[in-house]
Amino acid sequence: MSPEKHKDRPVVLVTGISGNLGRTLTKLLHRSERIVGIDRRPFIGAPKDVEVFQIDLRKKKAEDVFRRFSVKAVIHMGIMHDPRMSQEEHHAFNVVGTTRILDACARQGVKKVVVLSSANVYGPSPDNSNFLTEDAPLMAASRFSEVRDLIEVDMLAHGFFWRHPELETVILRPVHILGPTIKNAPSNYLRLRHPWMLAGFDPMVQLIHQEDAARAMVEALTPGLRGVYNVVGPGEVPLSSVFRELGRTPIPVPHVIARPLLSVLFRYRLAEFPPPELDHIQFLCNVDGSAWVRDVHWEPRFSMRETIHSVDPEAPLVRLPAAPA
Amino acid sequence: MLETLADDVKRSLRSWTDSLAGRERAVALRTLERPANEFGVDRFGFDADYLLAAAAPLIWLYKNYFRVETHGIEKVPEGRVLLVSNHGGQIPIDGAMVGVAMLLEANPPRAVRSMTEKWAATLPFISTIFARSGQIVGTPENCRRLLDEDEAVLVFPEGVRGISKLWPQRYQLQDFGLGFMRLALETNAPIVPVAVIGAEEQAPAVLNLKPLGKLIGFPALPLTLTPLPLPTKYRIYFGDALHFTGPADDEDVELDKKVRVVKSAIQALLQQGLEERKNVFW
Secondary structure, eight states, rough: OOOHHHHHSOOOEEETTTTHHHHHHHHHHHHSEEEEEEOOOOTTOOOTTTTEEOOOTSHHHEEEEEEHOOOEEEEOOOOOOOOSOOHHHHHIIIHHHHHHHHHHHHHHHHHHEEEEOOOOGOOBBTTTEEEOOOTTTHHHHHOOOHHHHHHHHHHHHHHHHOOTSSEEEEEEEEEEEEEOOOHHHHHHHHHSSOOOETTOOOEEEEEHHHHHHHHHHHHSSSSSEEEEEEOSSSSSSEHHHHHHHHHHOOEOOHHHHHHHHHHHHHHHHOOSSOGGGGGGGTTBBOOOHHHHHHHHOOOOOSSSHHHHHHTTSSOOOOOOOOOOO | HHHHHHHHHHHHHHHHHHHHHHHHHHHHHHHGGOOOOOTSSHHHHHHHHHHHHHHHHHHIIIIIIIIOEEEOGGGOOSSEEEEEEEEEEEEHHHHHHHHHHHHHHHSSSOOOOEEEOGGGGGTHHHHHHHHTTOEEEEHHHHHHHHHHTOEEEEEETTTTHHOOGGGGGOOOOOOOOOOHHHHHHHTTOOEEEEEESGGGGGSOOOEEEEHHHHTTTOSSEEEEESSSSOOOEEEEHHHHHHHHOTTOOOOOOHHHHHHHHHHHHHHHHHHHHHOSSSSOOO
């Protein structure tokens, strides 16, 4: 291929490429697609065929990237989740960044837009059905106001989906992503040496391996596919079984004292989890991923045990007791 | 250590169930085991083995305390079915006894999935025990899913209004919601009316301190005259299966007509049961 031709080759633009999930996605995709990335953070050790622009999504320069290349698809995962970051900064980065990216896609006529949201937008609650479908209301902020920018991002993408029927917008809402390099709240929680559980609560949780989550984003590039999809991994598992699998003994903490206690620990930086996260280990927030299975013939590659162990490859593989006959 | 303790307790409860049920029934109960994942639960968090362990004390109550008499259980059809029952007695023993009846007396035994109050999901231990034994928060989506999977679903359309009835209202059916009828029409599930007699006298209450209950997060707070449920004799009547047809999104007036058919069927069974019995306690 001549260098001139290579220059014209349409690209998949990935925002937030330097994060751990972005790197996983790059590894999966860069051999079949030409990738251009945007991130504030440097991508150290990026594959040679991947060009990364170290820019803030909110800056004008971000749109220049769209002009410079022929962008055939955007995967927008430049969404920040950091409970320690100020509310204002969080909100500005996620909401303004998403708005800018979506505007640029519309102006530059990008055919395919994939936005990585999360199944957490529904929010855990005692009122939840066991499996929430894509049309369930996004209630996460009603009990945890700090996540309202993540809901706003999802809704922005949703609005964009309806306003631009000529573009293929795909909004993915994967369940808790786990992986060896992932540092989100669920992975960090499962890595704790002395994790808490709320005494008497053992909700079913849904987990997905980082590579499966990245594969879902690749699947979303399938021509013709558009819509909002819950993405489920290898299924559901009781939280207690996850710890049993990892060989940890959680500390049962009564829920009435867990919240005030955690809020003190969080304030003094002795814990990394804001208290409303406790809802995730008390109530259900599981989704129905059947639409995604139907439309892309989705099958996760990682089993539940492999997914669980991915957060801590060092954990001794505990044999499950055989089911009684 | 706690885990092994829990496993031991579970195992001994399970053998208690088997011995209470008798050898033949214990074998039949094993047919309830169903495909579960490698962690022993289905996707709702239901574990048939757990149910059979947790049922042991309830089976004991069924046989020895409430001495339950069951009539017409053979009328419950195979496959998906909505069991619709009256509700009373301050704590949902009526639901448990219908569940035990379906385990012990139905052929083949069936694991009833009750639609529980959302409040139950906020309670420690209760929420977990309910989920593992197949009792699920009563949302329309959950009910639809279970019926689509051909389960026997138990609903109490009276809800909290029913369970917290005061003494003078016993066996008077309170307002029925319409939701169960919509679901039955949508999933084409037959409805079996169920009347439970005995439950509504087990814990006489004369006063419902609802506002105070609200303060502590309880949906109702009836003051009962006895600290423990009385050993009333339970009689459970299953009626003939009712089949309804029509659009599920019909107007409320139309649905209400169908709901009234179910309600009067239950009321008739209640009447029959109350006339047939000679005494509340035996």
